[in-house]
Amino acid sequence: MFLSVSFSQLVVWLYSLISYLLYLLLRSSDSQSFSECSRRVKARSISGHPSGPYRDVGALGALATCLQPGVSTLDRVFESSVCRNPHLNCLGTRELLSEEDETQEDGRVFKKVILGEYRWMSYDQVYKEMRAFGSGLAALGQKPLKNIAIFCETRAEWIIVAQACFMYNFPLVTLYSTLGGPAIAHGLNEAEVSHIITSKELLETKLKNILLEVPRLRHIIVVDDKLKSGSEYPRGISVHSMAAVKRLGAHPENGTSLKRPRRPPCASDVAVIMYTSGSTGMPKGVMISHSNIISGITGMAERIPNLGEDDTYIGYLPLAHVLELSAEMVCLANGCRIGYSSLQTLADQSTKIKKGSKGDTSVLRPTLMAAVPVRLNLSLSLWDFEVECQRIKPGVDILLKVVTHTLLVRFPFLFFVCHNAFCVYPGGYRSTDRPCPRGEILVGGPNVTMGYYKNKEKNTEDFFVDKKGQRWFCTGDIGEFHGDGCLKIIDRKKDLVKLQAGEYVSLGKVEAVLKNCALVDNICAYANSEESYVIGFVVPNQKQLLALAERKCVRGLWEELCNNPIIEEEVLKVITETALTAQLERFEIPRKICLSVEPWTPETGLVTDAFKLKRKELKTHYQNDIERMYGAKQSQTTTHSRQNHRTGKKK
The missing domain is CATH 3.40.50.12780 (ANL, N-terminal domain)
Structure with a gap:
């Protein structure tokens, strides 16, 4: 099994290498490489301040607002x-x-x-x-x-x-x-x-x-x-x-x-x-x-x-x-x-x-x-x-x-990171950080929406108009600007949780890192402010988990494997190795996990139609497992919780 997988990967790799080399020989001499394109300056600060506002270098003049003159609807x-x-x-x-x-x-x-x-x-x-x-x-x-x-x-x-x-x-x-x-x-x-x-x-x-x-x-x-x-x-x-x-x-x-x-x-x-x-x-x-x-x-x-x-x-x-x-x-x-x-x-x-x-x-x-x-x-x-x-x-x-x-597709015009030299977001993000200023991403431009329907309180929280009459949207994303004007999203304000000892954990950051693990198809990190460690719910990759079970000589149906403590422990080891390789802090690494039998789809109600995690619904769905992993339930409840996972029922 492992030999056939490796051989197929080798064939694909050789094909890609040979075809790429042939392409390099045949391509025109004046074409720009992807590397050259990636090194170009994408945006510049139009205020001179390192934290912005930034504008695309292709739109340093007036921003285009219509496809044709006079065509406005x-x-x-x-x-x-x-x-x-x-x-x-x-x-x-x-x-x-x-x-x-x-x-x-x-x-x-x-x-x-x-x-x-x-x-x-x-x-x-x-x-x-x-x-x-x-x-x-x-x-x-x-x-x-x-x-x-x-x-x-x-x-x-x-x-x-x-x-x-x-x-x-x-x-x-x-x-x-x-x-x-x-x-x-x-x-x-x-x-x-x-x-x-x-x-x-x-x-x-x-x-x-x-x-x-x-x-x-x-x-x-x-x-x-x-x-x-x-x-x-x-x-x-x-x-x-x-x-x-x-x-x-x-x-x-x-x-x-x-x-x-x-x-x-x-x-x-x-x-x-x-x-x-x-x-x-x-x-x-x-x-x-x-x-x-x-x-x-x-x-x-x-x-x-x-x-x-x-x-x-x-x-x-x-x-x-x-x-x-x-x-x-x-x-x-x-x-x-x-x-x-x-x-x-x-x-x-x-x-x-x-x-x-x-x-x-x-x-x-x-x-x-x-x-x-x-x-x-x-x-x-x-x-x-x-x-x-x-x-x-x-x-x-x-x-x-x-x-x-x-x-970034909805608002492709202006990007702006809040600058107040003394502004600090939970997690230590400052607009004065060097070499990359960091803070909440604000977006301004003629395509910023009119706001939320019948929701004045949320409109006041997420939108504002500056002294020049420019309308801005507060995205809730934390970003950093690189020297070439590239904007990198590094966190979400709502994903930051303070642990019992005072450390801030970015759940989104933890999830982004652990999704790179071959055993993980999807993951939701969770932390309780009254606890000292992070836990996680994992949708395992079926092919990788079956291979792991075979190596560990563990047999059973898919539901039995996902609920097997040995498999759970082995997956946690692999996840921990991935986290350490990515240089996550020890307090950011999940100490306990729960494997999900079923994938998370919009139909389950656990993710949105865009497949974003619904943290509130996930917390409710896995409440018994949360209490089990934080030690608040007896073994009877643990058995009940795992049975629910086997049947796929929500609690």
């Missing part, structure tokens, strides 16, 4: 693109040929699909659909400047709905498709929504269960063609198909859009109220204006060379997140085509793709994609990354934009 951005590219492919969806249930060796049943080619709508077709749908919503009583919600998976219909709402000035409330019932009800009630767009699956599995908790809701529009017959809904709620609403918005005689009076948006109007995934408490709605989004996508466009109609973007991340929405908007503004996918169908080996058939990337062959490492489980070494970047001809072959921190 999102509906105008798309209309301009339609005028230039009416017959180009715009939105594509793969045809579903068949689906079947496949039984696994362990008895579990997975649904597998066989998909055909992508079917495309042109820019002109999308424009007509969004106009008819917006008119249909108006016919159903939706008013300008009154909130409307979308609770749907990423798909072509999502962006058609969004564009219709932008055109008719309906502020769009976005909700993650993985949110639980209470969070969905909270968002709909807070935004006082009467109309919602959703999918057939989400209506039946989630939305239907909380309808009685949303008294203002009157109209449900389902994006799927066929509605499930025989379903009953509370009195006063009407359910429509998207096709029916579009027909309602079209003239009965010639099929053209009705000349319904509409109030076009202005740049300062709210385009989206984007509800967060709720890492702490209930989700908060973030108000984002048309000008905010246009400023953001202008910054993105400047950083993607030669973006245009020859590019194909693959959309699979949640459109309810600003990263995916911004990425798709910048593509539509530049005449690109967007093919839709999902994490379950992205690659040939994805979970829903039937063995022997093609995943979406193989069929679509995209030139653009947005990605976050936690979603794709990326673990590229710097050398591997340089090899791949050397192979990429800028803007031609493929642009893989890996976003290690989505904040």
